[in-house]
Amino acid sequence: MGEVNSSTVPGRIPAGSLSPQLDGKEGYVLGWVHEVRDLGHLIFVVLRDGTGLCQVSIKVADTPEEVVRRVRGITNESVVKVWGRVTREPKARAGVEFKGREVEVISRTERTVPYDVTGKVDAKLDTRLDHRILDLRRPENRAIFLIGDTVLSACRSFLRERGFIEVRTPRIIATATEGGAALFEVNYFDRRAYLAQSPQLYKEELVTVFERVFEIGPFFRAEESNTTVHINEFTSIDIEAAFADYNEVMEVLEKLMVHVYQRVIDERGRELSLLNLNIRVPQLPFMRVTYDEALEYLREVGMEKRWGEDLSVRDMRALTSKYDGFYFITDFPTVTKPFYIKPRDGKPEVSESFDLVHGWLELASGGSRISERSLLERRIVDSGLNPASFQHHLDIYDYGMPPHAGWGLGYERLLMIITNRMNVREATLFPRDRTRLTP
């Protein structure tokens, strides 16, 4: 409380809070030295903290010699505390600045900063990732992950409101969960174990307990991919719902996208404009394109495909000339999908499956699941996997398994799309890829 007091009692003033309305407020600012402009009798220090940037000005004539010497010795990215007063100042571009009186250097940068935080000189993504913490200090890069914070928060609140329970499943597992993607091996007390590639089987089992569950967490794929959209440790937003089919969970997903965009627009206006983004809430419902329709279009543009083949990146790029923004591709051939996806009753070569696509990029994948043990066992065998290694999972199906459906959504890819980044690594704090294991 006490708006009156806060302007008279000295205390910390967030850099991002400076405005001409705070004219005369005494206190101190704390943060990192973004840059220094020394004009001789007047020194400007641009200071950056968790809330933004502010300009500190120091008049040499009005400042003790010792303090001036300290300011002249400041290096970029040092942490400093400056006492002074917020002052309305028409000569400052922001219309306000912080007149500094006394300066304390809390932590001095002793070496040349290996990366330009102010952005005056470009750096390659690889260099930026080598110095990721410095890179993240750039306001533009911070903004990406502030938006990411809202995305995660929006997903949690949206799903919880709809009765989904947040769960955590193991990252360390004994056997391959899905086949498909390659797994990383870990040594588990002299036994062989693996890092989970998805929560798939666990979340299916958990619908027999909670009916609706979701999980947001890291998963691992040992694929030697070398693209702008694959990383080996990624964050999956997964849901699974009992007594639902793929159409119902598709609806949850598209409504979630609308909710996420709305929350980002509502809460992150500052970050969006910093990134020059003008995003709009997507229109419902998203277009549903069946696999057969996609094939038909590809045939029209001279890219004929055999039915049963998966869609390639080239195919997906071709589809962007007809389908824009978010859309679903549905009803994939059963052979292109993992064993747990449900084949259509009466037409088992087609599966009750879908991908959520934005442009040419796959963001999410889901479907109705098999809920009958004998069929699941048969599909495991058909997929070239050994049913014996799924014994625990299969046994669950003997004790009351409802029909269910779900999906998994790639968080970094979604953030990449929202923030219009060209490389998923830019939407990952510390990306892990084929060659990068540090920092």
Add this chain to the structure above:
RNA sequence: GCCUGGGUAGUAUAGCCAGGUCUAGUAUCGGCGGCUGUCGCCCGCCGGACCCGGGUUCAAAUCCCGGCCCAGGCGCCA
């Protein structure tokens, strides 16, 4: 894993095709000095680099071979 293009100061680039004039240019950065309103401040001086290994040649940053690494595209995959 494949194809194409790359690797020059801390960072980003010029130079390479047409080998010598490169003691390797520029910006930023760091150091020093100057400057009263900057906001990519400005001005002067100084500092700092040819990815690694082999080869061709009188001479290699420049040409050739191998390796490592990077970007984009593709594959795998989500």
